Amino acid sequence: MNDMNTVLVANRGEIARRIIRTLREQGLRSVAVYSEADATAPHVREADDAVLIGPAPAAESYLAVEAVIGAAKRCGADAIHPGYGFLSESVALAEACTRAGIIFIGPSVEALEIMGDKAKARDHVGARGVPVVPGFTAAGLTDDEIAVRANEIGYPLLVKPSAGGGGKGMETVSDSGALASALASARRVAKAAFGDDALVLERLIRRPRHIEVQVFGDIHGTVIALGERECTLQRRHQKVIEEAPSAGLPGGLTERLFEAAVRAGESVSYVGAGTVEFLVDADAPDDFFFIEMNTRLQVEHPVTEAVTGLDLVALQLDVAAGGVLAPAPALRGHAVEARIYAESPEHDFLPSTGPVLRFAAPRGVRVDAAIETGSEVTGFYDPMIAKVIAHGPDRETALARLDQALAETVVLGIETNIAFLRQLLTNERVVSGDLDTGLIETLLPVRPAEPSAAMIAAAKRELHSETGRAEAPLVPQDVFRRSGDVWAALTDRGARAVAFLTDADELIEVTGPVAEVGEAVAATDADGAIWVSENGRSARLRPVDRRERMRLRVAAQHPVSTATHPEARAPMPGSIVAVHVEDGATVTAGQPLVSIEAMKMEHPVPAPHDGVVRLLMAVGDQAKRGQAVAVVTPTEATASNDTPEGAIA
Known part of the structure; x- marks a missing residue:
């Protein structure tokens, strides 16, 4: 690589590890950056060198341009690879690299300025004959x-x-009455995630497919298309x-998409890896519309690598060093990628945090x-x-x-979407290719499945094993029976019983040895x-003692009507980003x-019932999972209406 010996990777997680892997293969020295929260992260250990750049919040570490440039200077980096997300489409980082004499492994500042702003990009490519969705930029408008x-x-x-991507801050507005709240929410998320609250509004296509084209450009003026990707299976964008x-x-549509994508790239003399994203109307598939151009590597680049046989990171390095692009290779076979998120599909996909006990x-x-x-x-x-x-x-x-691979994947200690991914992969519409971006919504809500006999x-x-007591010999003929919320073995009633409580508060009792099924x-x-x-499905079971078991049995047999609990609790750990009431x-x-915001997502905490609210937290406060953020005291009329029949008010 010309004038490139040390590359600083200005990112974290799986993309940092993936870039470091290619740097090692190319004989280049890698430098990782990390926040205080990532001090023991795998990418830190795998790099040749690592530099601490700030506290845990991304705004003070991974999004801090001066900290990244300072780290590059301290370790003598010739180039910076931004990965995706964070500063990958940052004009400020690209300009800072130029001033510092460091190679920015990405496109020019001009390309970043035009394509990194959705409003500018729409106007720019629309003027060059690329179809765009009807809409407008809200910048400067009341x-x-x-x-x-x-x-x-x-x-x-x-x-x-207008800035950024990844679906963050996107809001669907069905009528004029919902517009004001959608604008406020989108601005808040945009400001927090991208430092820019400018917005774009576009006509919503009812049954869109999301098709993107991988493009590559070099400094010699060549822009090529390396195939398209289907990215239609989405949830919340x-x-x-x-x-x-x-x-x-x-x-014929694929060729038209490639032509439009290359035209978009050529219009900004694009250099490096980029993705031009389009909407294709599932009900009129000959029509397509430009959405945006991502001026960076994409999360889903591995499927393109699989069908082209190329290492796109190696190609980025070569182009950044002045290399000449070869013609696009012929595609081979088919590749599919599944993103594993730390989230709970059974609880409206709330983020899950904590230590990974086993991977x-x-x-x-x-x-x-x-x-x-x-x-x-x-x-x-x-959360990915x-x-x-x-x-x-x-x-x-x-x-x-892919389905079989997910069945073999084990993640213990946090909740994940692996079981939901398997459900999605085997869905009849997915298998047949009848896709639109609303397909996942038709599978919701996700119902919790009871633990299997093998899991119990x-x-x-x-x-x-944890308590140091020997397990009784297994009895192959043991069979489980379910009665209400109780599991029981039908054999060996004399053996010591154990019981567990699921996260859905269901009691599981085992009164005998369990069969290996x-x-x-x-x-x-x-x-x-x-x-x-x-098989890719996980559950969290809390052991309960004999006294708790008895209490739960009695409660199940004698349910009583109770008023709603007055506390509104945080459904996940996170930061309070908005207070909606006084x-x-x-x-x-x-x-x-x-x-509450966590893992770049916002979740509202609703009032449990009618009444008068007393706020316990303010904007900027950190809430733990299950912590009360407000108390709603029923009014006198509400309280009397909630009084169980036959009770004394």
């Missing part, structure tokens, strides 16, 4: 002026930040499963992971903890291989709860009281 323009475009509308090539486009990756497929056994997943960063990528000669084979067996074995693994967390995993205000059940 909310009243925005409302007038919105009515001209027509509802439904999509509100999204966040991609979940991606594949290359697409699940099937009409004849076991599947064999025979590519796994890019941010975690390993012993890692700590915090609420400071994105790993990607699993499968390749095959055709789409059917690739889907089956593993939990019982782990419990005995499948493979499951288990681990115990610091609170004594046992995490079990089987202290002492009268509120109604379900009304948002505060919003």
Whole structure:
């Protein structure tokens, strides 16, 4: 590599590890940066050198341009690779690199300025014949002026930040009455995530497919397309499963997409890896519209690597050093990627944080992971903890291989979406290729599944192991029966009983030895709860003693009507980013009281019932999971209405 010996990776997690891997293969020295929260993270250990750049909050570390440049100077870096997210599309970082004489592994400042702003990008590519979705930029407009323009475009509308991407801050607005709150929420998230609260409003296409084209450019004026990717399977505008090539486009459309993507790249003399994203109307698939251009490597780049045989990071390094691009290779086979998130699908996909008690990756497929056994997943960063990528000669084979790989993946200690990913991969519409970005919503809500016999067996074995007591011999003929919320073995009633409580507050009792009817693994967390995993599905089981067991039995047999608990509690750990009511205000059940942000996502905390609110936390406060953020005291009328029949008020 010309004039490039040491590369600082200005990122974290799986992308930092992936870039470091290629740097090592290319014989280049790698330097990692890390926040105080990531001091023991795998990417820090795997790099040749590492530099602490600030506290845990991203704004004070991974988003701090001066800290990144200072680290590069201290370690003698010739170049900076920004990965994706954080500063990957930062004009400020690119300019700072130029001033410091450091190679920025990315496009020019001009390309970043134009394509990094959705409003500018729309106008820029639209003037060059690339189709764009009807819409407008809200920069400089008052909310009243925005409302007038919105009515001209027509509802439904999509509100999204002009800067940044990844679905953060996007809001769907069905009618004019919902516009004001959507604008406020989108601005708040945009400001926090990208430092810029400018917005774009676009007509919402009812059944869109999200197709993106991987482009590459060099300093000699060549821009090529390296195939398209299907990124339609999304939830809340966040991609979940991606594949290359697409699940099937009409004849001739792929070539038109490639032509439009290359035209967009050439219009800014693009250099390096970029992605031009389009919407294709599932009901009129000959039509497509430009969404944006991501001026960086994408999370889903491994599927393109699988079907092209290229190392896109190595290609970035070569282009940054002045190399000449070769013609695009022919595509081979099909590849599918699943993103594993630290979240709970059964609880509206709330983020999950904590120590990783055990991580076991599947064999025979590519796994890019941010975690390993012993890692700590915090609420400071994105919830994606790993990607699993499968390749095959055709789409059917690739889907089956990915499903099997996810079944073999073990993550204990935090909740994940692995079981939901398997459900999605085997969905009839997904298998047939009948895709649109609303498909996942048709599968919600996700219902919690009861633990299997093998999972209970593993939990019982782990419990005995932790307490140092010998497990009774296994009896193969043991069969489980479920009665209400109680599991029981039908044999060996004289054996010592154990019981567990699920996160759904269901009691599981085991009164005899448990049959080995499948493979499951288990681990115990610091609170004594046992995490079990089987076929990609996991559960957290809390051992309960005899006294607690008796109390739960009695409660199940004699349910009583009770009023709603007055405390509004945080559903996850995070920071209070908005307070929606005044202290002492009268509120109604379900009304948002505060919003909590964790892992770059906002979640409102609603009032549990009608009454008068007393706020316990303010903007900027940190809430723990389950911590009360407000108390709602029922009014006299509400209290009398809630009084159980026959009780004395």
